[in-house]
Amino acid sequence: MKLVLTLALVRALLVHARSSWIVGWDVLIFTQQWPITSCISHLEQSSKATCNLYPNMTSWTIHGIWPTKLGTIGPNYCNKSWSFEEAQIIDMEPYLIKYWGNIYGGETRTSLWKHEWTKHGTCAAQLPSLNSEKKYFEKGLEWVTHYDYVAVLSKHNIFPDDVKTYSRNDIYIAIKDMFGVEPAINCIYNKKTKQHELSQIKLCFDQSLHLVDCDGIIGYNEEIIGNCPQLGITYPASVRTGGKEYSYSRKLAKF
Ligand SMILES: *[C@@H]1O[C@H](CO)[C@@H](O)[C@H](O)[C@H]1NC(C)=O
Numbered sequence: 001m002k003l004v005l006t007l008a009l010v011r012a013l014l015v016h017a018r019s020s021w022i023v024g025w026d027v028l029i030f031t032q033q034w035p036i037t038s039c040i041s042h043l044e045q046s047s048k049a050t051c052n053l054y055p056n057m058t059s060w061t062i063h064g065i066w067p068t069k070l071g072t073i074g075p076n077y078c079n080k081s082w083s084f085e086e087a088q089i090i091d092m093e094p095y096l097i098k099y100w101g102n103i104y105g106g107e108t109r110t111s112l113w114k115h116e117w118t119k120h121g122t123c124a125a126q127l128p129s130l131n132s133e134k135k136y137f138e139k140g141l142e143w144v145t146h147y148d149y150v151a152v153l154s155k156h157n158i159f160p161d162d163v164k165t166y167s168r169n170d171i172y173i174a175i176k177d178m179f180g181v182e183p184a185i186n187c188i189y190n191k192k193t194k195q196h197e198l199s200q201i202k203l204c205f206d207q208s209l210h211l212v213d214c215d216g217i218i219g220y221n222e223e224i225i226g227n228c229p230q231l232g233i234t235y236p237a238s239v240r241t242g243g244k245e246y247s248y249s250r251k252l253a254k255f
């Protein structure tokens with residue numbers, strides 16, 4: 001009897017340790033970007049800049065999955081001896097290029113993946129369900145198809161359009177209605193056109209990988225209230241880079 005109790009106690013302690021001691025963060029922030037806005041803002045940095053946009057990039061793309069302790073940023077770079085190995089994800093590369101590609105021209109094909117893995121993936125890996133490069137990137141691919149903002153926004157008549165503008169509340173309601181949690185929504189201010197462009201949408205997950213509100217993350221208020229204005233948000237449909245025009249066609253749902 002005594003032995004059984006002791007074993008149960010040890011097991012309970014281990015379970016507790018695994019969930020709250022080894023894992024040094026509270027939520028995963030899953031950040032997707034609108035590739036056209038990312039490209040436009042990249043092109044503004046320098047006249048020589050180009051973007052990697054492909055005809056098959058017809059959806060929002062992944063920026064990263066970021067383990068986050070509420071009220072702080074990070075942790076980051078949790079295991080510096082765990083370097084990025086392309087071989088681990090080579091089978092998924094066609095999908096990673098389409099859904100998690102580096103929009104910035106002139107950088108290597110793997111640079112964004114390497115950065116996201118070493119900075120964030122090595123921290124996400126504290127969770128058994130994400131404890132390899134393969135699992136981390138697979139989770140991103142699973143989520144990007146499940147949390148499809150082109151589809152979600154279009155249900156509320158919010159389409160990429162170079163002229164039309166939307167309100168912050170329209171965008172917020174579309175996401176909140178679909179998924180039932182508080183998202184964080186980012187805009188980038190375009191100095192040239194003086195427009196606020198929709199740039200990133202974040203959803204938050206707990207350690208069981210269930211959706212939770214993002215309102216505990218740092219900068220949440222600035223992100224949702226500060227950097228997108230209440231009105232006049234554009235959701236750009238086209239950009240010209242490398243001598244080519246990329247234009248999102250609503251009818252074809254592709255570029
Ligand atoms: C850090 O990464 C190395 C290399 O993959 C691995 O062997 C080690 O177990 C990791 N350490 C922790 C604490 O996860």
Ligand SMILES: *[C@@H]1O[C@H](CO)[C@@H](O)[C@H](O)[C@H]1NC(C)=O
Nearest residue numbers: 054055056093094095097098
């Ligand atoms: C998307 O297009 C890029 C560039 O042509 C290609 O390398 C990649 O394999 C494509 N991915 C898919 C899933 O079609």
